[in-house]
Amino acid sequence: xxxxLGKRLVVLVxxxxxxxxxxxGGSTLLQSENERTTLQNPEYxxxxxxxxxxxxxxxxxxxxxxxxxxxxxxxxxxxxxxxFTRSDVEPLVxxxxxxxxxxxxxxxxxLATALEDADAFLVIDPGTEYLPGDVEDVRQFTGNGxxxxxxxxxxxxxxxASIFGTSVATQESRLTTLASRYGMSVDTQYLYNQENADxxxxxxxxxxxxxxxxGVDETTMYTAAAVTARNGTVLLRSAPNTIKSGSDEVTGExxxxxKRNDVLLLGDKTFMRGDRYRVADNExxxxxxxxxxxxxxxxxxxxxxxxxxxxxxxxxxGATPSANTTAAPVATET
Amino acid sequence: MASRxxxxxxxxxxxxxxxxxxxxxxGLALAPxxxxxxxxxxxxxxxxxxxxxxxxxxxxxxxxxxxARSDPDVKAVVLLVNSGGGGAAASEELYLQTKxxxxxxxxxxxxxxxxxxxxxxxxxxxDHIYAKPASTVGSVGVLATTPQALEPTTIxxxxxxxxxxxxxxxxxxxxxESLGNAFIGAVFEQRGSEIQLSRTELEQARxxxxxxxxxxxxxDSIGGRQAAVEHAADEAGLDGYDVRVMRPDxxxxxxxxxxxxxSTAPNKTMVSATYLYGEExxxxxxxxVPATYLNTANDSARAVPRPTAATRLSPSPTVAAAAGGTxxx
Numbered sequence: 001x002x003x004x005l006g007k008r009l010v011v012l013v014x015x016x017x018x019x020x021x022x023x024x025g026g027s028t029l030l031q032s033e034n035e036r037t038t039l040q041n042p043e044y045x046x047x048x049x050x051x052x053x054x055x056x057x058x059x060x061x062x063x064x065x066x067x068x069x070x071x072x073x074x075x076x077x078x079x080x081x082x083x084f085t086r087s088d089v090e091p092l093v094x095x096x097x098x099x100x101x102x103x104x105x106x107x108x109x110x111l112a113t114a115l116e117d118a119d120a121f122l123v124i125d126p127g128t129e130y131l132p133g134d135v136e137d138v139r140q141f142t143g144n145g146x147x148x149x150x151x152x153x154x155x156x157x158x159x160x161a162s163i164f165g166t167s168v169a170t171q172e173s174r175l176t177t178l179a180s181r182y183g184m185s186v187d188t189q190y191l192y193n194q195e196n197a198d199x200x201x202x203x204x205x206x207x208x209x210x211x212x213x214x215g216v217d218e219t220t221m222y223t224a225a226a227v228t229a230r231n232g233t234v235l236l237r238s239a240p241n242t243i244k245s246g247s248d249e250v251t252g253e254x255x256x257x258x259k260r261n262d263v264l265l266l267g268d269k270t271f272m273r274g275d276r277y278r279v280a281d282n283e284x285x286x287x288x289x290x291x292x293x294x295x296x297x298x299x300x301x302x303x304x305x306x307x308x309x310x311x312x313x314x315x316x317x318g319a320t321p322s323a324n325t326t327a328a329p330v331a332t333e334t
Numbered sequence: 335m336a337s338r339x340x341x342x343x344x345x346x347x348x349x350x351x352x353x354x355x356x357x358x359x360x361g362l363a364l365a366p367x368x369x370x371x372x373x374x375x376x377x378x379x380x381x382x383x384x385x386x387x388x389x390x391x392x393x394x395x396x397x398x399x400x401x402a403r404s405d406p407d408v409k410a411v412v413l414l415v416n417s418g419g420g421g422a423a424a425s426e427e428l429y430l431q432t433k434x435x436x437x438x439x440x441x442x443x444x445x446x447x448x449x450x451x452x453x454x455x456x457x458x459x460x461d462h463i464y465a466k467p468a469s470t471v472g473s474v475g476v477l478a479t480t481p482q483a484l485e486p487t488t489i490x491x492x493x494x495x496x497x498x499x500x501x502x503x504x505x506x507x508x509x510x511e512s513l514g515n516a517f518i519g520a521v522f523e524q525r526g527s528e529i530q531l532s533r534t535e536l537e538q539a540r541x542x543x544x545x546x547x548x549x550x551x552x553x554d555s556i557g558g559r560q561a562a563v564e565h566a567a568d569e570a571g572l573d574g575y576d577v578r579v580m581r582p583d584x585x586x587x588x589x590x591x592x593x594x595x596x597s598t599a600p601n602k603t604m605v606s607a608t609y610l611y612g613e614e615x616x617x618x619x620x621x622x623v624p625a626t627y628l629n630t631a632n633d634s635a636r637a638v639p640r641p642t643a644a645t646r647l648s649p650s651p652t653v654a655a656a657a658g659g660t661x662x663x
Contacts, residue, residue: 039434043523049515053508194534199507201537241534248538275502 054198054205054220056276058283060095062290071100072119074293078105081127083153083171088124088269091277095290112137116300120147120293123178124269127171130178139181140301147296148263149289150175152186154225154245173225183230184258184265189245191224191254191267196239198222198279205280206236206256213288216281224256224268232260236285257285264292375572376409378563380579383413383428384599385586386610387420387452387622392427394582395456399431401580403438409575410439410566413460414559416446416597417453418590418627421610422476422513422620425452429520433459440569444562445469445553447596450541452622454552455517458524462565464557465544471552473624474521475539476513481506481618500618513620525551541624589627 074096076089093103106114106121111134115121121141130138142148152173159168175186192201198220206224208216212235219236226244236257243251256267270276272286346352379402383395402408413432419425435441436459443449443457445465451473457463465471481499484490492498501509518537522529528551529536547553557565567575585601587609588594594604610621621628 037437039430039437041430041433043519044516049519050512051508051515053505194537199504199511203504203507276504279504 051199054218054280056278056280058278058281060091060277060283060286060290062095062099062287062294064099064291064294068295069119069297071102072294072296073102073104073117074120074122075104075106075114075118077121077123077126078107079111080123080130080174082124083127084124084269087274088272089122090274091272091283092122092286092290095286096293099290099294101294110137112140115141115146115298118146119296119298120149122149122151122293123175124151125153125173126175126178129174129176132177135178135181138178141298142182142262144299144301145296146262146298147293148182149266149293150179150184150186150263151266151269152179152225152227153269154186154190154223154267155188156190156223179265182260182263182265184232184260184263185228186265186267187226187228187244187254189225189247191221191226191238191242191244191256193239193242195241204242204256205239207239209234209237209255212259213285216284216288218280219271219282219285220276220279221256221268222270222273222276226254227256227258227265227267229255229258229260229263229265232258234258235264235288259292262296264289374574374576376570377405377407377576377578378410378412378566378570378572379405379408380412380414380559380563380577382580382582382599383415383417383453383456384446384588384597385417385593385602386589386605387417387424387428387456388587388610389421389424391417391420391582391586392424395428396431398580398582399435403435407576408439408578409572410570411435411441412559412562412566413441413443413457414446414562415443415449415453415457416593417450417456418448418593419451419453419455419473419623420589420621422452422622425455425622426516428452428456429458432456433524435459436461440566442562442566442569444557444559445471445544447593448590450624451475451539455520455622458521461569462555462562463553464555464562464565465547465553466558467544467556469544469547469553470541471544471547472542473539474517474536476510476517476620476622477625477628478506478510478618478620506618509618510620517622528554539624589623 096103101119104114104118115137118141121138138148152175153171154173156171157168158171159166172188173186179185190202191204193204194201196205197203198205202223204221204224206219206221210233212233216236218239221238224238226238234255234257237253237255240253241251242254244254258265266289271279271282272289277283277286379398381395381398381402383391385391399411402411432441441460443460443463445457445463446469448470449457449463449465450470454471454474480503481501483502484498485492485495487498490498496502500506514537518533521536522533530549530551542550542552544553544556548556555561563577581600585603586597586599587603587605588597589605589610591604594602610619610623
C-alpha cells in the first residue's frame with residue numbers, strides 16, 4: 001500500500017516540476033521575443049562627445065633684449081577703481097621680479113611723480129576714466145621712452161548681493177580717454193567661438209599674426225574684447241569663426257592684442273591668471289608682456305619748461321594725431 | 335382545438351423561420367461587441383509629458399511608455415508635451431525611453447505651450463513633431479552653476495584637492511561641454527535630415543516659435559493634438575482605433591507660469607527655480623531649461639517660503655479659460 005502511495009507522490013512531484021518548467025521556459029521565451037533588444041546609442045560615442053582639454057604646461061620665461069636694463073620699476077595702476085586681484089597679475093609680477101624688476105602700485109596722488117622712476121605702466125580694467133591731467137602724465141611718460149600696457153575687458157554683468165537684495169550691474173572697462181589718445185580702443189562686446197575654444201564658447205583661442213610673438217602658437221582668453229589701434233600692429237587675432245556678441249551671424253578673426261610704438265593693448269585680463277597662465281601658450285604671451293615692459297626705458301625730461309617738454313614728448317611719440325582720435329566707436333563708448 | 339394548436343406549434347418548431355428570428359435577435363444583441371471587435375484595429379496611447387522634468391516626471395513618463403510598449407493593443411504613441419525642460423539626467427532618460435518606443439511603434443509628438451531644452455531632447459526621436467504657432471521650441475543646451483573655488487580651507491577636510499568642488503571652473507566647463515555635445519549629437523542623430531540649422535547655430539540654444547521651428551526643421555508641421563493622434567493611427571495603419579490617455583498618478587509641477595497655464599494636468603502646482611537645485615545641493619546640478627526660467631522675477635520663491643512647499647495656484651477665470659481652450663477630449 002505504501003508503495004502505491006509513493007508512486008502516486010512521485011507522479012505528483014514530477015507533474016508539478018514539469019508544469020513549472022513549462023511556465024518558466026515559456027515566459028523566458030516570450031520575454032526574449034519582446035524586450036531584449038538592446039538600444040544602440042551611437043550619438044553618445046565618448047570620442048565624439050568628450051572634448052579634449054588644451055594642455056596647460058610651461059613656465060613664464062621672459063627673454064628681454066640684452067640691451068635692456070637689468071633692473072627697473074613697473075607701476076601697476078590701482079588709482080582708477082581697477083578690477084583685478086593679486087591672482088590676476090601674480091604670474092606677470094613673478095616674471096618681472098625674477099628679471100630684477102620692482103613692482104609698485106599707483107593708488108593716488110600725482111601720476112607724473114609716481115611714474116618718474118618707472119620703466120613701464122600697467123593699466124588693468126579701470127572702473128573710472130582717466131582725467132585729462134592723468135592722460136597727459138601718461139603721454140609724457142610714453143613720449144620719453146616709458147612703456148604703457150593697457151588691458152581692457154568687454155562689458156560684464158556683475159551680480160552683487162547686499163542687505164537690500166541682489167542687484168545686477170554692468171561693469172565697463174573705462175579706458176576710452178586714455179586709449180583713444182593713442183588711437184586705440186576696446187570693444188564693449190565679448191567674443192565667442194563655438195568651434196575653437198577652451199572648453200566653452202566664451203573661452204576663445206587667439207593666434208599670432210606676425211613674427212612678433214615668437215614661440216606662441218595659440219593662447220586662450222577667457223572672455224575677451226576686440227581691440228583696435230590706428231596704424232598699429234596686430235599681435236594676436238582670435239581663431240577663425242569668432243563671433244562678436246550681438247552680431248551672431250558675422251564671423252571673423254578679431255584682434256585681441258595690438259601694439260603701437262611703446263603702447264600695448266590687450267582685450268582680456270584673465271589669460272594671465274594664476275590658474276590659467278599655463279594653458280596653451282599663455283605663459284609665452286605673459287613673457288612677451290614682461291619683455292615689452294622691461295625694454296621700456298623712461299628718461300624724465302629736464303625739469304625746466306615742463307609744458308614744452310611734455311609737448312615735445314608727445315611729438316616724439318608721434319603716435320596720436322589728436323584730431324583723428326575721435327573716431328566713432330571711441331566716441332560712443334564714453 | 336387543442337390538437338390544432340399542437341399541430342401549429344409542431345409546424346412552427348419544424349420550420350426555419352423561428353430559428354432565423356432567434357438568430358437575428360441574438361445577432362443584434364451581440365452586434366455592438368462584434369462592431370467593436372472589427373472596427374478598432376488597435377489603440378493610440380496618448381502620453382502627457384507635462385511640467386518640469388525631474389526624477390519623478392521621468393519615472394512617471396517612463397512607466398507610461400513602458401506600459402504602452404508592453405500592451406499588445408497599443409499600436410502607436412502620441413506624446414503631448416508641455417514642458418520647459420528640467421534636469422539633464424532626467425531628460426536623457428526620457429530621450430532614451432522615447433527612442434526605444436519609436437523603434438517599436440510610431441511615436442508622434444504634439445507640442446503644447448513649450449518643448450524647450452530637456453523637453454525637446456525628450457521628443458527628438460519622434461517620427462513627426464507637431465507644434466502650434468505659439469509653441470516655443472528649442473533652447474538646445476545645458477546650464478549649471480559654476481563651482482566656486484573653496485580650497486584651500488580647513489573648515490572641511492577632504493582626501494583630494496577636487497573633492498569639495500569636483501574640479502575648477504575651466505574643467506567644469508569641459509564637463510558641461512560634454513553634456514552639451516551629447517545633447518546636440520542626439521538631436522542631430524534623430525533629426526539631422528530635417529534640421530536646416532548648422533551645428534553651431536543649434537548650439538546657440540535659441541528659442542523658436544512653432545512657425546519658425548517648422549522653417550528650421552526642429553518641428554515637422556503645424557498642428558494640434560487631434561492631428562497628432564490621426565497621424566499616429568495612420569502611421570500604425572489603423573483604420574479604426576481607440577485613444578487612451580495615460581495619466582501619471584501624481585502631481586505635475588511647473589517652473590514656468592505660461593506652461594502651467596497651458597497645461598490641462600489635473601493636479602498642477604508651480605515651483606520656484608530653487609526647487610531644481612534643492613535646499614542643500616551636494617554637487618553640481620545640470621539643467622536643461624531655458625535660462626529665462628531661472629530669472630528671479632520668475633521665481634515664485636518670494637511667494638513660497640520653502641521650495642518644497644510649492645504653492646498651488648487657484649485657477650482664476652483666465653487660467654480656467656486658457657486651460658479649457660487647450661483641452662482636447
